[in-house]
Amino acid sequence: MKRFLLLVLFLVGLGWALTTYPGLATQGTYNSIILDFREDVGAAQIESQLEAIAQQHLVSPRYNSEFSLDDHIFVVKGDQSLLKKLQQSPLRKLTEYIEPNYIYSKYAIPNDPEYGKQWNFRSINVEQAWDETKGKDITVAVIDTGISPVPDLENTKFAAGYDFVNDQAEAKDDNGHGTHVAGTIAQSTNNSFGVAGIAYEASLMPLKVLSAEGGGTVADIAEAIRFAADHEADVINMSLGGGGESSLMKEAIAYAHSKNVVVVAAAGNSGRNAAEYPARYPYVIGVSALDAAGNKTPYSNYGAGIDISAPGGLISGEDKAGGILQNTVNPLTGESVFEAYQGTSMAAPHVAGVAALVKAMGVEHPDEVEEAIKQSAFPVKDDNLNEYGAGRLNAAEAVKVAGRGKFSFKDFFRWLRDNGYLNPRFWFDGGIIALWPKVLMVLGSYLLAWFLKHYFPFAWTWSMATGLVMGSSGLFFLRGLYIYDAPQWPFRLMGSSIPELGTAIQATGLLNPFFASVLIPLALIALLLGHSQLKWFAIGTTIGVSVCLAVSAVMDPALMWLGDGAIARIFLAGNALLCLALARLVLKPEGRIAS
């Protein structure tokens, strides 16, 4: 048991170390090399050395500037291979350093006249990301109200889409929302008109599922997800949400994920503590919304299901400067307008656009794209309510991480994802509710043991602690571990406390009254009382079971055959008391001996 605990701790530690390893510093580009000769090397010697370099490598060394003569600094044209040769040549001894002459470039600012109003793009550092990629050859499906060919989408490429509302091939926008969302992703940029988009060399796939009024059915949306996956979309953006859990939609998302599609969805605008569906499904990157100052907006949902935050804008009254500005259509007239909107609907396409950039850098698997985006986010400290997920979106860093080709923890992560998958539902959706009783059980059992220790002094031992954990909560985090193609019940079994063992294999959530009773503690004590070490395991278990049953009696009294009413409650409470009495009985003489 101890070994197993140590192994678990080791794996957790290893994971932490790997995830926080920063990797090697990123390298810039250069096409020349700097030579700095030592101060004590004479001018004549330098000259002869430079001549030798010139002849040997067919280059012409020169002063960097008129000031560098005194500093003995010279520059030669050359690449990595010349740098290596020079660093290995006898020159090494005569110089202070030989290093690449990195090029520092000013990031290109697009010529779109209204770009200055797009604070949201500067806050995600998109200009630096554009130095690397603009999303070429990537297709982003926009599942929304459709996309209209407004003037500032003139240079933007389109992939064939579909209108699931009116069942036709053309998916024009009769609302304005979808065109706006599409604009954030791939508005025509550097076209001297209007505003910019994030991945403006990517193609847009318009999929209309929301009517002019702004609503659509889960059935249509699920179909649109499958359509995108089957028509080679790389990224799906869903700035929509609501309703209940649907297996149809969940399966469609899992299907898209299996086809390497990154799925991004908005968290929702009701300001509540949990993302809406589809953002909360597994394999979906849920996005909360930030204002211009980088704070979570009051309308944005937070908590369970939030993976990252991005600009969604905040409009107060008539001043729309805090909103997200894109080209869209006026729903009443159908005319092109530049409009500032707010909402998590606006935040999601920022992440979808960056996902397109990351994919364009050659990262294929959606989990790796998600990790690149999360790993590169600006972290937010003390985010206890999970308002920001991994942090604030950072396009420049996401692209840089993607360009490194491998993430510092890639192998570990691959291993986790390919072989074992920590079910997000455990940690998020169900987790928050199911986690508290477990924590209460562990803490409660320690508290009770501490309390008993006060009256009947005994020494803490590993056996005692193991017993407390096994009796109360078990290694409950193991219950959330899933490994593809392997049965899950061994994890449930290993992750179960003793009272849960009776039903761990069936995973019913009910307790078996034979296991959830004083019987096992009684048997353990009867068997182990004679053993000096294992006795403490039996006592720890008894205390643990007592607290587990008490917590279950109060919070979730569900028993096989006995139901979940008063009978179950009385049964559990009665057995909790019996366990307590048993622990007290065994400890009493022990206490006397010890004191």
Added chain:
Amino acid sequence: MSIQLEGKIERKGFGPGTWALVTTDGETYELRKAPTDLQKDGLNVKVSGQIRDDVMTFAMVGPVLEVEQFEIRD
């Protein structure tokens, strides 16, 4: 199953905007197919309709309520 709600009509500024009912106890419902007579900010109303669990929207301000009957209380 039909539910009855009382509250105030509000225009919510998400995307091009949407109509919502904010009930007296502070819950927000997004109105689906809001009748033209209900499309007025600040209107006090009594509404009955169905919660549409199978519908998603871009406004995402709360459960979607498909209005069947309404009564303007002002």
